[in-house]
Amino acid sequence: MVKVYASSVIEAPPDRVWSILRDFNGLPRWHPLIEASRIENDEPADKVGCIRNFTLQDGGVIREQLLTLSDFDYVCTYSILSSPMGVQNYQATLRLVPVTDGGRTFVEWSAEFECDPGREDELRRQIGQGVFQTGFDSLKGLVGG
Amino acid sequence: MPKIFKSTVIDAAVDEVWGLLRDFNGHDRWHPAVAFSEIEGGKYPDQVGCVRNFRLRGGGTIREQLLALSDSARSFTYCILDAPLPLYDYVASVALKPVTDGGRTLWTWRCEFDAPAERAAELVRLVGEDIYEAGFAAIRSVLSGQAASSAGTVRVARARSEAVAAASPGAVVGPTADAISAGAIVVHEYGGPEVLRWETVSAPPPGRGEVRLRQTAVGVNYIDVYCREGRFDLLVPPGVPGMEAAGVVLDAGPEVYGIGPGDRVGYACPPVGAYAEVRTMPADLLVVLPDGVSDEVAAAGLLKGITAEFLLHRVHPVKSGDVVLVHAAAGGVGLLLCQWARALGATVIGTVGSAEKAALARANGCAYPVLYREQDFADAVMDITGGQGADVVYDAVGRDTFEKSCAALAVHGHLVSYGQASGDLEPVDVGGLASKSATVSRPNYGHFIATPQALRAITDRLFEALRTGTIHVEPRQRYPLAEAARAHRDLESRKTMGATILTVGG
Numbered sequence: 001m002v003k004v005y006a007s008s009v010i011e012a013p014p015d016r017v018w019s020i021l022r023d024f025n026g027l028p029r030w031h032p033l034i035e036a037s038r039i040e041n042d043e044p045a046d047k048v049g050c051i052r053n054f055t056l057q058d059g060g061v062i063r064e065q066l067l068t069l070s071d072f073d074y075v076c077t078y079s080i081l082s083s084p085m086g087v088q089n090y091q092a093t094l095r096l097v098p099v100t101d102g103g104r105t106f107v108e109w110s111a112e113f114e115c116d117p118g119r120e121d122e123l124r125r126q127i128g129q130g131v132f133q134t135g136f137d138s139l140k141g142l143v144g145g
Numbered sequence: 146m147p148k149i150f151k152s153t154v155i156d157a158a159v160d161e162v163w164g165l166l167r168d169f170n171g172h173d174r175w176h177p178a179v180a181f182s183e184i185e186g187g188k189y190p191d192q193v194g195c196v197r198n199f200r201l202r203g204g205g206t207i208r209e210q211l212l213a214l215s216d217s218a219r220s221f222t223y224c225i226l227d228a229p230l231p232l233y234d235y236v237a238s239v240a241l242k243p244v245t246d247g248g249r250t251l252w253t254w255r256c257e258f259d260a261p262a263e264r265a266a267e268l269v270r271l272v273g274e275d276i277y278e279a280g281f282a283a284i285r286s287v288l289s290g291q292a293a294s295s296a297g298t299v300r301v302a303r304a305r306s307e308a309v310a311a312a313s314p315g316a317v318v319g320p321t322a323d324a325i326s327a328g329a330i331v332v333h334e335y336g337g338p339e340v341l342r343w344e345t346v347s348a349p350p351p352g353r354g355e356v357r358l359r360q361t362a363v364g365v366n367y368i369d370v371y372c373r374e375g376r377f378d379l380l381v382p383p384g385v386p387g388m389e390a391a392g393v394v395l396d397a398g399p400e401v402y403g404i405g406p407g408d409r410v411g412y413a414c415p416p417v418g419a420y421a422e423v424r425t426m427p428a429d430l431l432v433v434l435p436d437g438v439s440d441e442v443a444a445a446g447l448l449k450g451i452t453a454e455f456l457l458h459r460v461h462p463v464k465s466g467d468v469v470l471v472h473a474a475a476g477g478v479g480l481l482l483c484q485w486a487r488a489l490g491a492t493v494i495g496t497v498g499s500a501e502k503a504a505l506a507r508a509n510g511c512a513y514p515v516l517y518r519e520q521d522f523a524d525a526v527m528d529i530t531g532g533q534g535a536d537v538v539y540d541a542v543g544r545d546t547f548e549k550s551c552a553a554l555a556v557h558g559h560l561v562s563y564g565q566a567s568g569d570l571e572p573v574d575v576g577g578l579a580s581k582s583a584t585v586s587r588p589n590y591g592h593f594i595a596t597p598q599a600l601r602a603i604t605d606r607l608f609e610a611l612r613t614g615t616i617h618v619e620p621r622q623r624y625p626l627a628e629a630a631r632a633h634r635d636l637e638s639r640k641t642m643g644a645t646i647l648t649v650g651g
Contacts, residue, residue, distance in 0.1 A: 008246035009154050097242070097251060101153035101281060106251040108242060128245075136246055 001089075002120045006132035007108035012143035014098040014105040018074050020142065021094060021107075024052055024066050030142055031135050033057055051081065060084040067091070080113075087113040087123065107136060147265045151277040152253040157288045159243040159250040163219045165284060166239060166252075169211050170197050174597075175283045178202055178276060183400070196226060205229035212236070225258075232268060233259040252281065290602035324349045325357070325395075329421035330629045333383045335375030338633040341420075343626075346385070348423040351398035357425045358410065362444035362620075363647040364389030364419070365632050366477070367541070367566055372417055373633065376569075380417045386629075387419025388412075391434065391443035392649075401428045409434045413448035414594055420629055422649050429597055432604050437612050445644035446481070446618030448590075450607040451600075452563065453481035453616070455593040457489065458606065460586050461537045461559045465490025470526055470535040470553055472542045473566070474511045475502035477644040482539055483511040484616045494529055496522045496546075498639055505642055523552040534558055534581075544568035551583060559584045620646040 010017050020030050025045035027034040037054035039045050040063075045052070051065050060083070068077035074096035080087060090113035097106040109132040115123050155162050165175060170190035173182040182199035184190050185208075190197070196210045206229070213222040220240035225232055237256035244251055254277045260268050324347040331344045351357045369387055372380040380386050391411040394404060404410065410431040418424055434443050456478075457463045469486045473479045474495020486493050487510030495511035497503045503514035515525040526535050534555035540546055541564030550560050558581055562570065573585060594600040610616045621643035624632040628647075635641050 005243075006245045007243060007251070009244055009249070009251075097152060097253060098150070099152045099154055099251070100150065101278070104154070106152070106154070106242065106244065133246060 001112055002115060002124060003110065003112050004124050004128045004132070005108065005110045006128050006136070007106065008133070008136040008140075009099065010105045010107055010136070010139055010143060012105060013103050014074055014096045016143055017105045017107065017139065018071070018096055020139065021074075021076065021096070022046065022069065022071065024050065024069070024076070024078070027052070027054055030138055031131075032138050033131065033134060052078075068093075085123070085126075086119065087115050089114050107139070109135070146257055146259055147269050148255070148257045149269055149273045149277065150253070150255045151273055151281070152251060153278075153281040154244060155250045155252055155281075155285060155288065157250060158248050159219060159241050161288070162250045162252065162284065163216075163241050165287065166241065167191070167214075167216070167219075167221070169195065169214070169221065169223070172197075172280075173199060175287050176276075176280050177283055178279060181400070230268065230271075231260050231264060232272070252284075254280070287598055290598050290605070325423050327421060327423035328627065329385050330387070330626065331383055331385055332373055332380060335373065335382065338373075338630040338637070340373060341386070341630040341633060343629075346421065348421070348425050351396055351401070351425050351428075353399050354401060354427055354429065355398045355425055356401055356404065356410075356428045356431070357395045357397075357423065358390075358392040359395050359423055360390045360392035360419070360421065360649050361440040362391050362649065363387055363421075363626060364413065364444040364446075364448055365624075365629070365636060365645040365647060366448050367564060367636065368448075369420075370633060370637060379415050385418045385420050387421075388415055388417055389444060389448040390419040390424070391440035391447075392424075395423070397428065404428055404431065404433060409440065411438075411440070411443035411447050413451055414600075415591065420626060420647065422626065432600065435608050435612070438608060441620050441646060441648075442611070442618050444646045445477075445620040446611070447604075447607075449477045449481050449644060450611070450616070450618065451594060451603050452478050452590060453485055454603045454607050454610075455588065455590075456482065456539055456561060456563060457485050459593065460561050460563075460588045463489045463491050463537065467491040467536040468526075468530055468533065468555065469493050470522075470538040470550070471495040471511065472538070472540045472546055472550070473497075474506035474509075474514060475642050476541075478541065479506070480509045480643050481616055481618065483509045485610065486510065487512075488610075488615045494526055494535065496542075502642055521549070522546075523549040526553040530555070537561060539563065541565070542567050543570055547571070547573075551577070551581070551585075554581050554583050556581050557583070559586065561586045561588065563588055618644055620644045622646070623648050 023045055025037050025039050027037050035055045035057050037052055040051040040053050043050040048066055048069055053063050055061055062083040063081040064078045065081055066078050076094045080090035092111035094109050099106055168190055170182050170184045173179040180200045180202045182197050185196040185198050188195040193211055193214055196208055198208050200206050208226040209223045210226055211223050222238045225235040235258035240253050242251040326345050329346040330341045332340050371377045372386050394406050394408045411434050412430050414430050463486050469491045471479050471482045474483055475497045483493050493511045494513040495506045496517040497506050497514045506514045513529050515522045535553050536555050537559045538550045539561050540550045543565030545567035547570055622641050622645040624647055626647040626649050
């Protein structure tokens with residue numbers, strides 16, 4: 001089992017950050033790698049169990065299922081159903097923690113998955129830096145340093 | 146049921162912060178509300194179920210039990226068993242998470258409890274602000290103190306604080322029953338060097354929070370002369386002078402943790418009593434010496450090095466390009482000021498009393514030694530600086546030099562008066578400072594080492610500077626402890642250069 005963990009601090013209150021992240025269909029609005037997204041079967045994006053079907057800038061298509069959504073704890077958990085990444089049993093969690101000292105937001109993004117031996121480092125880097133950290137950097141640009 | 150949630154981001158790696166917070170009995174080392182803490186029943190502080198029993202600085206005792214501890218999640222949970230406040234069913238958790246983007250740490254501290262409705266708001270404020278937020282600030286301050294040292298080899302010994310984790314229960318060495326007779330210099334009445342008498346005194350077994358040292362080297366400082374003369378009330382006859390020494394711990398009293406028999410330690414602070422072969426004193430005044438710092442270097446350099454550190458880094462932070470005038474540049478503190486100011490990129494001008502001292506000062510980074518008996522030093526400073534003057538003057542001579550030191554200052558210059566070897570200062574004409582927009586400071590050594598954290602921040606930087614060779618100290622005069630009077634005579638007659646120590650035994 002490969003684990004990836006990345007975290008950051010966003011200079012905006014958690015409610016503001018959460019208003020962006022809780023939208024399971026909203027990736028194209030804040031993540032630069034995502035070209036377009038739709039929820040399959042026209043379900044609402046906050047219906048636990050819904051599936052987002054999105055297209056990457058490079059044309060790849062990924063389908064992910066919403067497993068947990070907590071407005072109380074600022075947590076979103078999802079799994080990958082199909083992707084060109086070559087990962088199995090991929091499950092990820094996005095979580096916010098308020099930083100009461102300064103009205104900021106701690107954001108952490110973690111994932112666990114399996115993959116072919118020898119690809120662990122490449123995938124860990126691709127996901128941790130390419131997806132998670134890139135997302136943080138973009139969020140900072142949207143809502144503040 | 147009131148709940149509190151507080152969180153902050155600390156500018157340090159998560160393992161570093163966890164290293165401080167993980168110790169369930171360590172909060173008296175950093176939390177301002179906690180006076181001292183101990184674990185009941187000889188358990189380890191990382192033994193789940195252990196109870197910490199601690200006294201608050203404001204009075205009152207609290208007992209808290211460790212319910213969960215996780216090194217993988219970097220968190221612990223605890224509850225209150227007894228407290229002088231109506232915090233019922235209080236359960237709290239501390240957790241750390243890494244901020245991978247920037248190497249920082251998220252610290253969350255939360256709790257739930259029951260309380261009488263009319264007191265809930267007050268208790269939420271008290272716990273949230275005076276305990277949690279004050280704790281955030283305290284850890285920040287501890288870490289910023291440590292940042293001065295990359296080595297981290299220095300431990301400041303604190304009475305009753307360091308975790309018992311390293312030692313098995315009961316391993317703290319108890320005092321031996323007997324006092325130890327040993328030689329010491331005793332002052333029975335204020336006066337000249339002749340009042341320093343060699344006698345046999347008794348070093349009692351260490352009490353609570355104390356250790357007994359067999360001293361190996363004792364530092365001689367001008368403040369010892371002031372104490373002997375009665376100019377400072379630090380020494381009240383009959384008493385043993387001296388505020389700086391190094392040695393080995395013989396035995397430790399109860400509630401001394403983090404330091405034990407065989408440890409090499411040093412100190413440079415009141416109370417007086419250093420001119421002795423064996424001494425019993427509070428453990429929390431001691432600094433454990435790193436391997437690279439010998440007993441003689443510590444005895445010769447701790448007080449002077451601490452002084453140089455706060456003069457150059459705190460009272461007036463010297464920066465590259467500054468012109469610095471150091472009085473008594475070939476003296477103990479003077480040589481360190483020359484070396485360190487030079488290393489910081491300053492141009493150092495120094496006053497000295499002889500050609501031999503000029504050569505020594507020059508070899509220690511003083512670019513322009515000025516023979517003050519032959520040349521007016523204020524004129525010399527103006528000549529050397531093309532009429533600009535010195536950005537800072539470090540003056541421990543006092544009465545004889547004060548006026549000219551002011552004359553040697555640049556506009557916006559800073560005169561730091563840190564001693565009065567030539568006699569007490571006249572009242573300062575504050576209005577006269579306007580001619581240069583000058584600043585005058587009179588730092589007091591004690592204020593810079595008032596807390597173990599402050600002392601440690603200074604000694605961290607000092608030991609690092611010694612380790613890297615930025616500065617070096619060596620005793621240039623050695624006298625047997627019994628001949629302290631001769632050492633004082635030589636010091637007062639300006640015969641000595643650099644640091645002087647008294648040697649003990651062999």
